[in-house]
Amino acid sequence: MSKNDPTARNIAEMDEAARAQWFYDNREQVAEESTPAVLDRVISVRVSPGDLGLLTEAASAAGMKLSAWLRKVGLEAAALAPAAPPAAVLSGEQTRQLQDSVINIVELLERSGVRLDAARGRREQSLVLKGLRHKRKKKIEAGK
Numbered sequence: 149m150s151k152n153d154p155t156a157r158n159i160a161e162m163d164e165a166a167r168a169q170w171f172y173d174n175r176e177q178v179a180e181e182s183t184p185a186v187l188d189r190v191i192s193v194r195v196s197p198g199d200l201g202l203l204t205e206a207a208s209a210a211g212m213k214l215s216a217w218l219r220k221v222g223l224e225a226a227a228l229a230p231a232a233p234p235a236a237v238l239s240g241e242q243t244r245q246l247q248d249s250v251i252n253i254v255e256l257l258e259r260s261g262v263r264l265d266a267a268r269g270r271r272e273q274s275l276v277l278k279g280l281r282h283k284r285k286k287k288i289e290a291g292k
Contacts, residue, residue, distance in 0.1 A: 165211035193218075 159167055171178060195203065207217035238246065254264055 165209075168211035 159170060162170065203218065204214055207214045210217055212220070257264060
């Protein structure tokens with residue numbers, strides 16, 4: 149490549165359409181100076197006609213062929229995907245065991261004088277510790 153050609157940083161700073169155009173315009177020169185990627189695997193994906201239209205429009209707006217755009221977007225999504233499955237996935241039996249443990253803890257707290265009530269005025273079932281603050285206040289006052 150000549151001295152007037154953009155650097156890798158200049159190319160990275162281009163928008164997708166400009167970058168695609170630059171690579172298209174310089175494809176022979178780039179091909180001579182780089183090792184071609186081996187793209188010998190084909191993946192079939194079923195989409196509805198409406199989805200195909202959206203995908204084609206997005207690829208066109210980026211100045212790319214549909215295949216290249218799908219590969220780019222797929223690789224970007226894979227790079228951002230979590231490496232491990234979420235740790236909070238429980239089986240039905242594990243969920244029942246967890247529920248039983250929570251019920252036992254709630255019963256122990258209530259026998260100890262700590263009352264757990266559903267938050268008033270809210271739709272979700274959140275637990276509010278009542279009595280704990282009151283007991284602390286009594287201990288502080290008794291210590292004076």
